[in-house]
Amino acid sequence: MVLAGGFKPGEVLTLRALAKRLDIGDTPVREAVKRLISEGAFEALPNRSARVPVMNKREIQQILDLRIMLESNAAALAAQNITLHQIEELRSLHKQMAAAVAANDSQTYGELNMAFHFAIYRIADNRTLATLIEALWLRMAPFVSRTRSLITSDASQAWFIACGQHEALLLAMQTRDAEAARAAMRADLSALPKIDGYWEGVEDAS
Numbered sequence: 001m002v003l004a005g006g007f008k009p010g011e012v013l014t015l016r017a018l019a020k021r022l023d024i025g026d027t028p029v030r031e032a033v034k035r036l037i038s039e040g041a042f043e044a045l046p047n048r049s050a051r052v053p054v055m056n057k058r059e060i061q062q063i064l065d066l067r068i069m070l071e072s073n074a075a076a077l078a079a080q081n082i083t084l085h086q087i088e089e090l091r092s093l094h095k096q097m098a099a100a101v102a103a104n105d106s107q108t109y110g111e112l113n114m115a116f117h118f119a120i121y122r123i124a125d126n127r128t129l130a131t132l133i134e135a136l137w138l139r140m141a142p143f144v145s146r147t148r149s150l151i152t153s154d155a156s157q158a159w160f161i162a163c164g165q166h167e168a169l170l171l172a173m174q175t176r177d178a179e180a181a182r183a184a185m186r187a188d189l190s191a192l193p194k195i196d197g198y199w200e201g202v203e204d205a206s
Helices: 015-022 026-038 057-081 084-102 106-124 127-153 155-174 178-190
Strands: 012-014 043-045 049-051
Touching: 012 015, 015 026, 026 049, 057 106, 057 127, 057 155, 057 178, 084 106, 084 155, 106 127, 106 155, 155 178
Parallel strands: none
Antiparallel strands: 012 049, 043 049
């Protein structure tokens, strides 16, 4: 739910409300919340509750810089490991993403984009690297979910921002060009802060 953008920055969550929302017992919810707090996705509050952090511009940029370094490295590794079948799976996700953007369906686009990226990170076959990437996604997910509608709302830029670099990634994977894959992933992530409205409502570091 965190990765899918199910929580908003600043949202306060109680264990009882989460258990009811997920329709499961208190114990697994408590353990999940503990893990998310340890990974920085939630902040601990008194009375068996937690809060989704509100990050400032500097914190968000720092996480994005780390994501660029780690995820571009994962893309380079994936280009060396990928099979033709895996390329076709990525291509199918890419086509579905383009359709979601055309339909202004930001929720479906977000789910497909996450599936596309994490498929690449699995293909990279580096468990430690994948764990670090997931931790950074968890921290950024509430903020990123807010920006998905910004991507799909601007028809003139939507496809280029949402899918443009994925074309370059697929070509790099097909030719097994690790450095081209690294560059395409870096360009894909670096485009995010350039989206109109990306920093709207985000405070500068105090």
